[in-house]
Amino acid sequence: MPGTTKSRSACRSQVTRLSKSRLFGSSPPPTGLVPSGTSIAPPVAEPDDMLRIIHHTDSTASHSILRLEGRIVGPWVDELRRAYVERTANSPCSLTIDLRDVTFIDSGGIAFFDEIYLSVTLINCSLFALEQLKAVMERHDGVRM
DSSP, X not given: OHHHHHHHHHHHHHXXXXXXXXXXXXXXXXXXXXXXTOOOOOOOOOGGGOEEEEEEEOTTSSEEEEEEEEEEOTHHHHHHHHHHHHHHTTOOOEEEEXXXXXXXXXXXXXXXXXXXXXXXXXXXXXXXXHHHHHHHHHXXXXXXX
């Protein structure tokens, strides 16, 4: 259906322009796209692109667990770094990172794990996460996987 493809492309183009103008504040959105009186929210990350960080501490506060769910990509790597620093900065407690529900780790995430690998315990790595972190583990543990 050529007409459908064209209208989808036009719609995608309008949304892109709308997002760019909203993000960079260059101009108001084009008329006709948004009904009068409607506020426009900035673009929201898709749920698939998000990272959930759940923090658990044992009753003696000697051990913390960060359970991660989702994708460790882009700005979420910085968010994970902040959570790591919060848990380790002024605390002698040990830290475990649970990777059970991690679906993807980008190069920034792999670099982050490379930096902290010797100071944390990684548990429940999915086969996918394990494959992505294989080089980090081999470098630090000296064992080829």
